[in-house]
Amino acid sequence: MATTTTILKSTGLTWQVQEKTILDNLNFSVTHGEFVGLIGPNGAGKSSLLRCLYRKIVPSQGELTLLQQPLAAFNRQQLAQRVAVVLQEPPTQFELTVYDVIAMGLTPHKRLLDFDTNSDRETIYRAAEQVDLALKLEQNFNRLSGGEKQRTMIARAIVQQPQLLLMDEPTNHLDIRHQLEALHLARNLNITVLVSIHDLNLAAAFCSRLLLMHEGKIVADGSPAEVLTEANINNVFGVDSAIDRHPYHGGQRISFNLELPQ
Amino acid sequence: MNRRYTRQHGFSVHYASILFVSIILLVVSFAVALASGSVDLTFEQVYASIFCPSSCDISSVHEKILWQIRFPRILMALITGAGLALCGAILQSVTRNPLADPYLFGISSGSALGAVATMALIPGAVLSVTFGALIGGAFSVALMLTLAGRAASHVERLLLAGVAVSFMLSAMTSLILYYSKPEIAASLLFWMMGSFSNSQWHELWLPYSFVGIGFIIFLFFRRWLTAIQAGEESAHTLGVPVRRLRLFLLIICSAITAVLVAHVGGIGFVGLMIPHVCRFLVGAQIHRILWLCAVLGATFMIWVDIISRSLLANQVLPVGVVTSAVGSIFFFVILKSRSRRDID
Numbered sequence: 283m284a285t286t287t288t289i290l291k292s293t294g295l296t297w298q299v300q301e302k303t304i305l306d307n308l309n310f311s312v313t314h315g316e317f318v319g320l321i322g323p324n325g326a327g328k329s330s331l332l333r334c335l336y337r338k339i340v341p342s343q344g345e346l347t348l349l350q351q352p353l354a355a356f357n358r359q360q361l362a363q364r365v366a367v368v369l370q371e372p373p374t375q376f377e378l379t380v381y382d383v384i385a386m387g388l389t390p391h392k393r394l395l396d397f398d399t400n401s402d403r404e405t406i407y408r409a410a411e412q413v414d415l416a417l418k419l420e421q422n423f424n425r426l427s428g429g430e431k432q433r434t435m436i437a438r439a440i441v442q443q444p445q446l447l448l449m450d451e452p453t454n455h456l457d458i459r460h461q462l463e464a465l466h467l468a469r470n471l472n473i474t475v476l477v478s479i480h481d482l483n484l485a486a487a488f489c490s491r492l493l494l495m496h497e498g499k500i501v502a503d504g505s506p507a508e509v510l511t512e513a514n515i516n517n518v519f520g521v522d523s524a525i526d527r528h529p530y531h532g533g534q535r536i537s538f539n540l541e542l543p544q
Numbered sequence: 545m546n547r548r549y550t551r552q553h554g555f556s557v558h559y560a561s562i563l564f565v566s567i568i569l570l571v572v573s574f575a576v577a578l579a580s581g582s583v584d585l586t587f588e589q590v591y592a593s594i595f596c597p598s599s600c601d602i603s604s605v606h607e608k609i610l611w612q613i614r615f616p617r618i619l620m621a622l623i624t625g626a627g628l629a630l631c632g633a634i635l636q637s638v639t640r641n642p643l644a645d646p647y648l649f650g651i652s653s654g655s656a657l658g659a660v661a662t663m664a665l666i667p668g669a670v671l672s673v674t675f676g677a678l679i680g681g682a683f684s685v686a687l688m689l690t691l692a693g694r695a696a697s698h699v700e701r702l703l704l705a706g707v708a709v710s711f712m713l714s715a716m717t718s719l720i721l722y723y724s725k726p727e728i729a730a731s732l733l734f735w736m737m738g739s740f741s742n743s744q745w746h747e748l749w750l751p752y753s754f755v756g757i758g759f760i761i762f763l764f765f766r767r768w769l770t771a772i773q774a775g776e777e778s779a780h781t782l783g784v785p786v787r788r789l790r791l792f793l794l795i796i797c798s799a800i801t802a803v804l805v806a807h808v809g810g811i812g813f814v815g816l817m818i819p820h821v822c823r824f825l826v827g828a829q830i831h832r833i834l835w836l837c838a839v840l841g842a843t844f845m846i847w848v849d850i851i852s853r854s855l856l857a858n859q860v861l862p863v864g865v866v867t868s869a870v871g872s873i874f875f876f877v878i879l880k881s882r883s884r885r886d887i888d
Contacts (some may be wrong), residue, residue, distance in 0.1 A: 362783030369778055376773050376828040386771050389782040394764055442782070507871070544669050 287314040288350065289446050289474045290335070293342035297330060303342065304330050306498040312446070312476060317469055319489030320478040321509075323519050326495040328478040332448050335476070336367050349445065356536040362390035366444035368435045368468075370451050381433050384409055387441025388513065409440040413467055429460025436467050449477040453484060486510055486534035494518060510534045516543070559826050566839040573846045577618045581853050583609055612745075618846055620743035620751065620807065621863075625814055625845025627755040627804050629837040631797040633822065634762055637769045637830055638790045639699045640776075645815035646801040649794070650709035652812070654684025655805035657713045657720075660732050664724045674750060674774025674806040681802030684709050699776070737862030738809040740849050747807055754803045758796050759838060765789065765828060766831040773828060779837075811864045811872040814841055821878060842872075 290312040297305040305327050312318050320328045333339045334346065337353060346353040348364060356364070366387070384406050388398065402489035410416045413433040418426070423434060428490040432452055439447055449468060453461040461481070465488045468475050479485045485492055485506065492509040494502040496518040515523045515536065529535075579585045585606055593610050628646065635644040646652045658680020659673045693697075694707035717736070721729050762769070768789055771779040776786050804811075822836040845863075848870060852861040 332624065338777060338780055358783040358785060360783075362781060365781075367778075367781035369781070376642070376823060378770075378773060378828045379863075382770065382827070382829060383774060386774060386778075387768055389771050392767060394767060396767075429652070498582055 288312070289314055289348070289416075290476070291318075291347045293332060293345045293347075295331075295346060296342050297339060298342045299336060304498050305334065308500055310493060310500060310503055312474060314474055315472070317475045317488060317490045318477070318496065319485040319492045319506075320476060321482060321485050321492055322495035326494055326518075327498040329450055330498075331495070332333070332367070332450050332476070332478060335448055336365055337361060358456065359390050362442065364444055365446045365448060366439035366442040368432070368439055368447065368449040368452050369396075370454050378423045379419065380410065380415055380421050380423055380430075380434050381406065383423050384415075384419075384437045384441055384447040387443075390442060405441055406437075409437040412440060413437045428455050429457070429463060432456060432460065432464045433467065436464065436471075440471065445473060445475050447473055447475045447477075449475065451478050451480060453479060453481060466470065482510060482515070482536050483528075483534075487528065487531050510536060545693050550574050556832075559832050562825050563832075563836060563839065566836060566843065570846075572838050573843050573850075574618060574622070577621075577846050577850050579615050580850055581609070581614065585610070588773050595772060608861060616743040616745045617740045618849065619748055619802060620740050621845045621849040622842040623748070623751045623755050624740075624804050624808050624811060625818070625841035625843070625848075626838040627751065627758070627800050627841075628811065628814040629818035629841025629844075630755065630759060630762060630820075630834060631800055632817075633819035633830070634769070634793050634797055635815070635834050638772060638793050639703060640773060641699060641703060642820065643816065644703065645812075646797060646814070647710065647812050648703065649706035649798075650684045650688055650713055651681050651798040652805055652810055653710045653713040653717065654798075655681040655689075655802040656736055656810050657717045658683065658802070659806050659809075660720050660736065663735070664720050664728055664732060677802045677806030678799065680713070681798045681805070683840075684713055685798045687712075689791075708777040709749045715828045734862060735809045736864075738864035738867070739860070739862060740808055741860055743807070751803050751807055754800050758800045759834065761796055762793070762834055763831055765793070766834070769830040770828075771861050773830075802866065809862075809864065811845075811867050813875075814844060817842060817875045820875070821835045824878060 288311050292308050295305055295308040296303065308331065318333065322328055330339065334341050337351075348356065348361075353361070377515050385398065385402075385487045387409070388402055388406075392398075407416060407419070410419055413436055415430065415433055415437060417431065423431065426434065436452075447468065452464050452468065456464065461484060465477075467483060468477065469488055477489070477537060479489075489506060491504065492502070492506055493500050494509050494514060501518060502514050512523050512525055515521060520543065522541070522543055524539070526535050526537070527533075561880050563813060565711050575587060575590060578590045579587055583606070593607050632645040635646065635649060636642055641881065655677040658678065659677040661680070662673050662676030687709055688702065688705045689710045692701045721732055724732060768779070768784045771784045772786060772789070773784045818837050818841045819833060822833045822840060824833045826836055845867075848863055848866045851865045851870060855861055855866070
């Protein structure tokens with residue numbers, strides 16, 4: 283059945299830099315349509331794991347498979363056709379328009395000499411409409427608000443037509459409204475998403491499954507109710523918390539004790 | 545019809561108009577350059593010499609001035625401006641650094657060193673100046689990559705290594721000048737400041753082929769070049785081999801710069817300034833910048849040549865001096881108007 287197809291599988295994934303182990307024997311898989319949150323404290327290895335998945339870094343050991351094939355079997359272009367990445371706020375030196383940035387999503391689908399067709403432009407326009415930026419296509423990307431920039435990057439990912447979307451802390455620096463917007467957009471794309479996220483309440487609200495990382499290891503893997511327990515939060519983040527039912531979405535609501543445990 | 549609509553159909557009226565006006569400007573500048581100089585010609589004489597050399601009334605002296613002196617000279621200025629502006633646009637794009645140009649990377653210094661060494665150390669050399677400049681340019685890139693070592697993948701390290709190489713090679717060039725005989729040193733110095741004076745028809749093929757082939761290669765990689773502008777990691781996620789592309793284009797730019805430096809000496813500022821002007825006019829889409837850089841770089845250099853020939857009576861100023869002087873004022877005006885626009 284298509285819904286249970288394994289999109290991504292990590293077996294014994296380990297990444298060491300000199301003597302330090304950054305990622306330690308990670309075993310997990312992500313199936314089609316899941317919205318998986320990657321949570322954990324700073325330095326837990328979330329971004330490193332994502333960078334392994336889009337092959338920016340090469341793991342020291344272990345195996346990664348994408349769509350039942352080893353990740354290494356895909357060339358750059360094939361990988362980019364299947365995996366889109368929304369990084370933290372992208373730095374831009376030059377004055378690209380929103381259209382230019384969204385159009386970059388076509389890159390893996392085009393040969394170098396190909397020109398953009400009318401259908402490509404239509405795709406770009408539709409993606410911009412989907413993220414509510416159709417009226418800002420000609421605007422300078424650098425002059426957008428943080429939330430609009432993030433939406434532009436999501437539109438670029440839509441144009442890329444991936445089977446897996448990786449997002450590295452997409453809600454960083456955004457106000458609460460834009461955080462919700464970005465996550466709603468990602469969830470409504472109806473593709474498999476692996477997102478690293480700091481806000482545990484947002485992770486509980488949006489993700490169908492959570493991977494809790496600590497010191498390079500996955501210490502919990504399951505539904506938000508299984509992963510976000512007071513004990514897990516205390517062990518990993520070193521903070522006391524109380525968990526109850528959220529009045530709006532009915533999922534986990536985490537309240538933190540402001541006093542830090544000794 | 546709003547701009548989104550025009551963009552939807554893949555054609556920008558704004559860009560097309562700017563390119564069209566620039567091409568007209570280039571043609572007019574070319575004509576003005578042909579007519580002006582120590583012997584002033586009328587446009588009728590220029591027209592007659594080009595379009596009816598046998599039947600029209602034009603003296604053989606004028607014909608000689610036009611065909612043997614001015615045409616090769618202006619064509620050399622044209623390709624030099626276009627080539628340096630293109631290299632600047634590419635280097636700024638692949639490094640995402642608005643200050644990058646052939647000088648910053650030490651390519652120009654390397655080529656100048658190669659050319660000066662050939663001229664000073666091996667008089668009547670079997671090696672031509674061009675070959676010396678090419679070797680020098682390649683040497684500077686190799687030295688920069690060696691100095692940057694494994695950090696060459698980091699743009700900042702690469703740029704710092706380029707700056708270090710640039711100073712090192714300039715010091716070596718100065719040393720050669722210092723130990724050269726005064727008359728040789730004087731001619732080397734004049735050559736280093738840039739000049740189109742000795743341009744000949746038979747010298748044009750090499751710069752034209754290098755810049756032409758380079759331009760095609762740059763356009764070929766336009767999609768990847770645009771992707772790089774949103775960041776190295778971002779481009780990687782789109783399937784762009786960033787490091788290999790950067791190295792490859794760096795080598796192409798160094799080859800073009802070396803050939804140009806070998807023919808006309810050291811001319812700075814064009815590679816830095818023209819891409820900024822183009823970006824200001826047509827935005828950041830690299831293929832648009834490249835076309836406009838080629839046209840505006842050529843136009844700018846033709847005017848620099850006109851000014852260097854006409855500013856002082858019976859004297860030709862070094863092109864490099866005029867480029868830097870005119871360029872910096874022009875650039876300052878652009879920056880001023882731009883910051884005013886940003887404030888508004």
